[in-house]
Amino acid sequence: MSQFEPDAPPRATARYEAEPAPPNAGWILAATMLASSLAFIDGSVTNVALPSIGRDLDGGTAGLQWIVNAYLLPLSALLLVGGAAGDHFGRRRVLVIGTALFAVASLLCAIAPSLPLLLAARALQGVGAALLMPNSLGILGSAFKGESRGRAVGTWASAGAVASAVGPPLGGWLVGAAGWRAIFLINVPVALAAIAIAWRYVEESAEGEQPLDVPGAILATLALGVLTWSLTLWSSHHGASPQVWAGLGMGLVLLCVFVWVEHRRDGNAMMPLAMFASRPFVGLTLLTFLLYGALGGLLVLLPYLLIVGGNYTPLQAGLALLPFSLVIGAASRLMGRTTERIGPRLPLTIGPIVTGLGFLLLVRVDPAASYWTSVLPGMLVIAVGMAGAVAPLTTAVLSSVDGRHTGTASGFNSAIARTGGLIATALAGAVIAQSGVALTGAFRSAAVLAATLAGASGCIAFFTMAADRTGNADGAT
Template structure:
């Protein structure tokens, strides 16, 4: 890859401005993703939402992001990373405005779908502009600063979001994106240099990389399965609409594999990557572990408010220790895995996290934060900390260097798909539907059942790691700390691309 962008230095005004734009944009996405779960009880009560409505509020965003983030990276390579990045920022902000103005569940869900599409343009661009713009000597420092400050924004997200929800309204968790987006656009237009893949620009080879069919089939597969899982509690597993959605989803999976196999290395996801058993196992591990994370964050926020009786702000505070552990410990866990290999951290980490979820099952009305909630949250966060960096580094090391971007992008999509499927399936598995989330007895039983399922997923991940994961044949560069982890997303490493 070559670039027309100048080599920025971190000490210059342009370097600081470019870094500011990337950090604010990432913070906008991380903030929104972190606080939406905290807002679910309030927006559900105000809009009269059912459990299915709450599920789609979360999953509409995740579905679009998981399906199109690879395509978003490829568009940036082809048409200009700054251009696509700024389009994504404006798109995300406009969709956020629609979310905040929504007067019904249907409108909010539609706006969340649009927000996810904007995020698919914005998310890969926030890091790719740093990778493409900074001088090699300053690139590591710039990306490290981006990771650290984005981690701070993630940690502050639940606090700010909880305060906004309690003081103003749940709508302000979306409105807050508007001034941030204005700042990003101004900084981007003033300081961020344009860059693209010059080989694509000269030869037009990028046209082969726009695997729109693959992206649409991926979205249809996830969408069909998700719809079937969310609709099943209300309509029944034998309902025609549920069966048709499930069949469409399965058929789309088959067609996706056939299309990607036919396109070979020009596919959005070259199927040859899965000839590496390690790459395949690591991505199954990712889906399983991030499904547990997605289910945990979805249920905990609703449970703490509707059963334990906490405010939105106090609920947001409850998960801060998990974020702090992730921000402080991920780099150390990555260094440990580089010395001893990934198997032990990826085996022990999920076991510790599962113990944390089992402790949280005993939380009930009038629970003490320090005695009942904090120990479980700390154990869950400590276990997840052992997983993040070793998983990222192992995924990158499992494939050839030229596939690093698409491997990282697919792993990112796998993590989002895990959370998406968990939020869709768990209410069905624990018997929660309709307005059951507003009823203490129904929600208590569902929460305890969901924590048991999530702990089981984590233990499944531990078994996969212990039996099938080994030290990669070649070492990957140290992984950056993952500021987006509390919202069920691994780091956006090495410019996810559309292959």
């Protein structure tokens, strides 16, 4: 999965009146950054441990896919519900509950004696992350005002980038030094610190009594679960059995029922269909799904290829991904300023196309060759391209819908990004099931597919967004 999802709101383009920072501003930031770092790190650290977990728990191809997707599935399906629950019951309360749930689930992951129990614990982690992620940002939005809010969100986003960058090498080191179970145990002290600080220093905040969309959440989870199961079965068995076709059909039916229910719930829906009256919003949703699907597949498959095909240690595989995180973290701030001047259309067109060129460079990957000439060039080009897309994406999403739907649109776009990674991981079994020369060949085919998806997402941005410097798009409702 991608650890650079479009969660953070855009940098402000208008001058704010000076607003004092709230009391205990530093502690509020610490609580939200510690809580969100759990999801950021876990989203990147597990990939380098997949071969070790597979050997220890006798996990086959489908089992390895589900180690990632058991976490992504509830996270994708419940992100919007997590944000709505914070608005309804109180953001601090839901943040604490989500963080505690994540800590308990992490302990269960660390002691899981079998793959099914590990997958159940990973799903529980995903539920906890879906509760804590939107509310860590929601707390900042309610506690800080004016310029101090922009600084707080910028600090929060920077901490997320650092956590994501640290995740793969930290996970690789822990797997090599103490075993894969240690990557889950490190979550516990971080979660306890976040809970203690939030309980002591964060004031409760809520927005009203809008009912939660429980039917929508259940249908979204069932639909994504059935589709993911079907695609995982398809890719791991290299063919479409009657079970696969039945699952795909049932998943599509559940998606249709979900859309019907959301239409009936109108303003109380977790996904208000009125947002889709905006052509740019539809285009940005497709862009996000394709681009982050391509990226999510890479972040699962490349470490696996290097460890299994190139005899990299988990630490070396984690370090191989580090330049990607560092380039995005360093360049995203510059792209945020550039987007303010020229608007998001060109960055969202050029960035994904450059990302696609990076995927094409990975067609040259030979896990037995030098990392510096085989892997690094493609990784750097992908990072540069993604840096051009990460910062402008949320700006474009929020400006493509009216003010009533900005929060929901941002959360929905983040959920779509994770769903793209979910589907990509479900299809990755066709690569993971291979070995030797066939593994490298399958990875190269996946790189070509990822390049195609990334290039298509850039074209979608060009044809669905207006060339407006402020980022407001034609067709916004």
